[in-house]
Amino acid sequence: MLDTLIERIRAAHDSHTPLIIEGGGSKTFYGNPDEGEVLSTRKFTGVIDYQPKELVLTARAGTPLADIEALLAEQGQMLAFEPPHFGGAATLGGSIAAGLSGPRRPYAGAARDFVLGVRMIDGIGQPLRFGGQVIKNVAGYDVSRLMVGALGTLGLITEVSLKVLPKPAAETTLQFELDEAAAILKMNQWAGQPLPLSATSWHAGLLTVRLSGAASAVHAAHARLGGEALQDASAFWQRLRDQATPFFDKRPLWRLAVKPTTPPMKRGDAQWIEWGGAVRWLASDLSAATLREAAKTAGGHASLFRGDLLPTPLPHAGEGANVMPNAINDGAFAPLAPALATLHRALKQRFDPRGIFNRGRMYPDF
Amino acid sequence: MLHPAFVSRLRSLLPPHCVLNEREDLMPFESDGLAAYRNTPDVVVLPEDESQVAAVLQLCHAEKVAVVARGAGTGLAAGALPVDGAVLLVLAKLNRIKAIDPLARTAVVEPGVRNLAISEAVAPHNLYYAPDPSSQIACSIGGNVAENSGGVHCLKYGLTVHNILKLRALTIAGELLEIGSDALDAPGYDLLALMTGSEGMLAVITEITVKLLPRPQRAQVVLAAFDDVAKAGAAVGNIIAAGVVPAGLEMMDRLAIQAAEAFVHAGYPDCEALLLCEVDGVNEEVSADIYTVHQVLEASGAVEIRTADSEEQRLRFWAGRKAAFPAVGRLSPDYYCMDGTIPRAQLPHVLKRISEMSAECGLAVANVFHAGDGNLHPLILFDANQPGELAKAESFGGKILELCVEVGGTITGEHGVGLEKIRQMCVQFATPELVRFHDVKAAFDPDTLLNPGKAVPELHRCAEWGAMHVHGGQLPHPELPRF
Numbered sequence: 001m002l003d004t005l006i007e008r009i010r011a012a013h014d015s016h017t018p019l020i021i022e023g024g025g026s027k028t029f030y031g032n033p034d035e036g037e038v039l040s041t042r043k044f045t046g047v048i049d050y051q052p053k054e055l056v057l058t059a060r061a062g063t064p065l066a067d068i069e070a071l072l073a074e075q076g077q078m079l080a081f082e083p084p085h086f087g088g089a090a091t092l093g094g095s096i097a098a099g100l101s102g103p104r105r106p107y108a109g110a111a112r113d114f115v116l117g118v119r120m121i122d123g124i125g126q127p128l129r130f131g132g133q134v135i136k137n138v139a140g141y142d143v144s145r146l147m148v149g150a151l152g153t154l155g156l157i158t159e160v161s162l163k164v165l166p167k168p169a170a171e172t173t174l175q176f177e178l179d180e181a182a183a184i185l186k187m188n189q190w191a192g193q194p195l196p197l198s199a200t201s202w203h204a205g206l207l208t209v210r211l212s213g214a215a216s217a218v219h220a221a222h223a224r225l226g227g228e229a230l231q232d233a234s235a236f237w238q239r240l241r242d243q244a245t246p247f248f249d250k251r252p253l254w255r256l257a258v259k260p261t262t263p264p265m266k267r268g269d270a271q272w273i274e275w276g277g278a279v280r281w282l283a284s285d286l287s288a289a290t291l292r293e294a295a296k297t298a299g300g301h302a303s304l305f306r307g308d309l310l311p312t313p314l315p316h317a318g319e320g321a322n323v324m325p326n327a328i329n330d331g332a333f334a335p336l337a338p339a340l341a342t343l344h345r346a347l348k349q350r351f352d353p354r355g356i357f358n359r360g361r362m363y364p365d366f
Numbered sequence: 367m368l369h370p371a372f373v374s375r376l377r378s379l380l381p382p383h384c385v386l387n388e389r390e391d392l393m394p395f396e397s398d399g400l401a402a403y404r405n406t407p408d409v410v411v412l413p414e415d416e417s418q419v420a421a422v423l424q425l426c427h428a429e430k431v432a433v434v435a436r437g438a439g440t441g442l443a444a445g446a447l448p449v450d451g452a453v454l455l456v457l458a459k460l461n462r463i464k465a466i467d468p469l470a471r472t473a474v475v476e477p478g479v480r481n482l483a484i485s486e487a488v489a490p491h492n493l494y495y496a497p498d499p500s501s502q503i504a505c506s507i508g509g510n511v512a513e514n515s516g517g518v519h520c521l522k523y524g525l526t527v528h529n530i531l532k533l534r535a536l537t538i539a540g541e542l543l544e545i546g547s548d549a550l551d552a553p554g555y556d557l558l559a560l561m562t563g564s565e566g567m568l569a570v571i572t573e574i575t576v577k578l579l580p581r582p583q584r585a586q587v588v589l590a591a592f593d594d595v596a597k598a599g600a601a602v603g604n605i606i607a608a609g610v611v612p613a614g615l616e617m618m619d620r621l622a623i624q625a626a627e628a629f630v631h632a633g634y635p636d637c638e639a640l641l642l643c644e645v646d647g648v649n650e651e652v653s654a655d656i657y658t659v660h661q662v663l664e665a666s667g668a669v670e671i672r673t674a675d676s677e678e679q680r681l682r683f684w685a686g687r688k689a690a691f692p693a694v695g696r697l698s699p700d701y702y703c704m705d706g707t708i709p710r711a712q713l714p715h716v717l718k719r720i721s722e723m724s725a726e727c728g729l730a731v732a733n734v735f736h737a738g739d740g741n742l743h744p745l746i747l748f749d750a751n752q753p754g755e756l757a758k759a760e761s762f763g764g765k766i767l768e769l770c771v772e773v774g775g776t777i778t779g780e781h782g783v784g785l786e787k788i789r790q791m792c793v794q795f796a797t798p799e800l801v802r803f804h805d806v807k808a809a810f811d812p813d814t815l816l817n818p819g820k821a822v823p824e825l826h827r828c829a830e831w832g833a834m835h836v837h838g839g840q841l842p843h844p845e846l847p848r849f
Contacts, residue, residue: 053603054709054740076609105550112556113528126798134707135521135739136779138514138563139787139794140822141806142527145559149551166609169654188469192493194583194648213647214654221648257549261470278550299548333553339541344554346809351802362554 001044002127002158008039009156009356010125018359021152023062026088027098029306031151032331034361041093044158049133052077056116056133058161061093068092072164080108080165082199084241093157099149102241103199103210106191106260106276108165112148119159120147123352133161146347152358153366154351168198168212172222173233176207180264180273183207187276188261195221201240202273203247210237240274247272250283252307254291258298265294281305292334301334331364368408368451372429376411376453379421384459386410395454398439398446399501400786402702402756407434407448412456416534416572419455423570424540426453432815433538435566437477437509440501442703443784445513445565445820452818457508460572463487471578472531472548477508477571481515484576493578496523499780500688508571514563516780518614521738522646523579525780527562532575535561535568538815543569560806565782566817568810582646585613587680588659590668591637595619598639599713601666602737605643608662610655614644615738616687619717622694622732622745623686629693632686635670641737642687644680687734691745694732698747701732702759706770707741707779719769720744727762729755741779742770768793783821791821792828800825 012019018036022028041062049058052075059068065085072078082102083095096118101110117131131137131144147157178186183202187209190197196213208230211218222229230236239245250270260277272281278300284291288304295302336344341363348355348366355366377385386392387409397404413419426433432452439446448454461478468491473484481502485494498517499505505515511533516525523529532546546558561568592598598617605612618626618640627634634640641663645655656673663671674680686693694701708716717733724731730747744766748759767777767790777783777790791800803822807814823831 051709051711053607054711055606056709075607099551099556109524109528110550112559113524122798122802128799128802129796130799132774132776134709134775134779136516136525136707136736136741137776138780138782139776139778139791140783140799140803141568142514142559142563143802143806145527145556148556148559150555154555166606166611169609185469188471192468192471192491192580194580196648196651214651216650216654217648220650257547257551259470259548260550261467275550295549301547301549301553303553336554337544339537339543340545340554340557343543343557343809347555347806350805350809 005039005044005156005158006121006125006127009121009123012037012356013124013354016354017356019356021097021156021358023091023094024064024089026086026090027094027100030098031333031361032364034358036356036359039156041091041156047071048159054133055135055164056161057164058133058159059092060159061091061157063092065090065092065095073167076167077164078167079114079162081105081111081114082241083111084243086242087244092160096148096160097150097152097157103201103237103274106200106278107198112145114163115144115148115160116163117161118144118147118157120155120157122155123354123356127158128155131161135163151362153348153362155357170215170218171198171210171212171233172218173208173210173230173236174222174225174227175230176209176227177205178202178207179205180266184261184264184273184277190225191260191276195225199237200274200276203271204269208236247283248281248306252284253305254282254284254302255305256280256282256291256295256298256300256302258295258300262298288330295334303334304332333362336363368431368453372431373409375425376409376422379425380411380413380418384412384414384418386412395436395439395448395456398436398441398444400442400444400784402750403444403447403785405448405450407454408451410454410456412459414459416460416536419457419460419570419572420536420540420542422453422455423536423538426815427539427813430813430815432818433570434817435512435570437506437512438480438504440505441509441513441784442705442781443778443786445782445784445817447785449818455570457570458506460508464573466491468493470548472575473578474573474575475507476573477511478506481505481507481510488578492581494581495576496529496579497526500691507574507576511562511571511574512564512566513780513782516736516739516741518616518736520736521615522611522613527559529577530558530562530574531577533558533561533571534573535571537569538811538813546575548575563782565784565821567807567821568816570816582613583649584652585644585646585680586652586656587614587642587644587674587683588656588663589634589672589674589683590641590643590663591635591670592639592641592667593637593669595639595717596714597667598641599710599737601641601663601668602710604662604666605659608658610645610658612643612659612738613646614642615736616642617735617737618687618690619733621730622690622734625693625697625732626686626690629696630685630689632682634686637669641668642683690732690734694745694747697732698730699749699751700747700756702746702748702763704744704746704763704766705741705778705781706767706775707739708770708773708775710737710740712773712775713737716742716769716773720766723762723765727758729759729762736779739779740775764790785820788820788823789831791823792831797825800828
């Protein structure tokens with residue numbers, strides 16, 4: 001199977017044929033529209049190695065996340081970055097290529113924080129291996145983490161080694177009626193205290209906080225914080241992780257990643273706050289420029305997470321005056337500063353010289 | 367040798383006391399923490415702010431003069447070893463803590479700030495910076511980023527890459543890069559990860575935004591003695607399988623225990639292997655974990671278990687481990703510290719092979735092990751005054767690293783490749799992978815002016831060194847001639 005993938009990529013390289021890498025197809029909405037023949041990883045499945053005592057799991061890219069999570073659960077372990085499934089058959093490879101993480105992210109770490117190594121095929125069809133299966137490894141540049149969130153534009157991930165963690169013995173979710181400003185303040189204050197926080201959310205006047213750890217620790221934190229315990233909390237967090245509530249059906253849906261202490265954006269019910277204040281989901285018709293500027297001022301960046309994008313961007317259409325000489329055209333993701341854009345192009349050119357992988361998915365010009 | 371006219375131009379860019387080229391001024395910079403590698407720099411510059419760093423880089427770029435960046439000089443892999451004809455760019459004077467935001471739990475610091483100084487500065491807010499390499503009193507945060515430094519607590523709290531948010535860095539052309547953000551991610555490729563651990567090869571860091579964590583409410587340590595190294599190794603896995611992620615999990619073998627005991631009198635039992643398991647966090651969590659750890663250690667065959675019941679005792683338990691390197695130093699005129707990482711399950715096998723190799727080459731080894739994350743520090747005892755012993759120690763060390771790769775591990779867990787382990791890079795990586803590393807370098811530094819000759823070997827060097835990376839049943843570098 002690996003040989004088939006390599007052959008296919010070599011042929012695409014030779015014929016300059018663009019390829020769209022696809023796993024379970026659960027995140028096709030994410031990023032800019034790309035063009036090309038579908039290269040599926042769906043048949044490239046299987047857990048290659050799982051050593052609970054080493055806290056390390058290695059699996060092929062097409063392995064469904066659900067299978068991996070079930071296997072880990074048998075040993076009382078989990079993927080601590082709580083990757084979204086988005087209701088579909090999300091795969092390991094797709095999750096790592098997209099680099100998305102769920103509610104536990106601010107307290108446990110992101111997808112990139114748990115990647116120990118990858119095997120991949122670059123744009124000329126060479127199989128490569130970076131990182132490994134050990135937790136500490138500083139030999140060579142960290143190309144395995146570079147692949148996380150690169151949306152497949154630097155190569156096809158074929159195998160991933162991840163650090164896994166024990167599942168917490170107990171979890172409790174608490175809810176508090178609080179306005180936006182008070183909720184943001186609480187999320188930040190609590191994160192600076194020794195509390196077993198594992199997720200936070202605020203929407204429509206309700207702050208929801210998950211505590212995870214030893215039963216005694218969760219109990220003590222509950223007593224200290226107060227609040228109402230939420231029944232069926234795991235369903236709440238799963239729906240948030242997978243964006244399976246009506247709020248997330250709104251279009252366009254923007255993701256503003258900001259400094260967590262950023263003051264309220266006062267968007268009422270058209271907003272959902274996550275990650276201790278560091279992510280503000282907005283269902284907003286405000287212009288891309290306005291939202292991008294607001295996120296930038298708040299120390300972060302705005303992405304159009306779900307919404308319609310033009311299939312192919314018109315080069316420099318109309319807005320020539322505002323385009324930086326080297327800036328990447330606008331699209332789903334915030335444009336990069338010229339110096340960073342140059343580096344991105346140089347890396348892309350080296351890993352995928354003919355631009356066959358997911359052309360345009362991350363930035364319209366590669 | 368750099369041209370005097372070039373040095374004059376450097377002087378025109380910086381205050382007079384910031385450019386050194388008198389021999390006696392250069393001597394302190396001839397090596398980093400790995401003193402076996404020495405080279406007197408041609409010129410040392412110590413800029414005092416980012417604009418001066420940029421000016422130096424622009425000049426070097428224009429004149430195609432190489433630049434070696436250096437922080438506090440505590441590195442252990444000769445990463446900051448001066449290169450002939452290069453400028454040694456010392457960032458120690460960029461040592462300001464520019465901002466602390468207790469609510470957002472971040473600090474903005476210059477690269478020359480010492481690791482421990484960050485935790486000290488934020489202590490009034492009950493916060494700290496988690497990565498704690500053993501040199502944390504002296505090592506600088508810029509160097510930590512360059513090496514992706516870890517420490518005793520990284521199984522639970524991660525390495526430098528997990529604990530920084532944003533960098534300001536200058537390319538060799540003096541162009542500013544702002545990498546990362548004040549949010550939890552940034553658009554585009556994860557250049558923050560790429561920069562972390564890049565050993566001064568890609569860009570020069572001028573500012574770092576670090577994450578701060580709340581200080582744990584409580585920390586407690588359990589000491590366990592074993593009559594067999596393999597049992598101690600198994601106990602490590604059992605603790606983790608029981609669902610505990612210790613804040614620190616350290617192991618020492620007999621020689622290291624004896625050396626430490628003789629040096630600091632920590633009260634360690636006489637045994638084959640010693641485990642120190644520290645748990646921290648919320649009060650109740652610590653109680654629950656200590657109970658579990660105790661049960662597991664007993665079931666794993668520990669011959670003696672002690673739980674520190676006071677902060678004083680906790681520090682005493684740690685004192686022996688923390689003094690292990692200097693303690694071993696007392697046993698022998700010199701020692702050579704290795705830094706491989708292995709899957710923990712391979713520990714008994716690896717220790718056995720190390721002891722066999724030790725017998726073969728006649729040099730003793732003490733083993734100190736960050737057991738939680740599989741990072742092994744064999745200390746090879748030798749006497750540099752005996753002709754040939756340093757070479758023997760280096761060759762033995764190289765074999766240990768190759769053994770680490772053979773069992774699925776890596777040649778460096780936390781010290782970096784630098785110049786020291788550059789040969790073993792040929793063992794760990796195949797040609798196409800090394801080519802991609804050079805590609806990454808070229809994207810940032812097309813003229814190879816930053817820290818040339820370090821971290822990633824030239825392909826023809828791998829062939830000359832004869833390190834054979836057998837990849838897919840084929841010998842590496844079939845395209846290169848062999849001598």
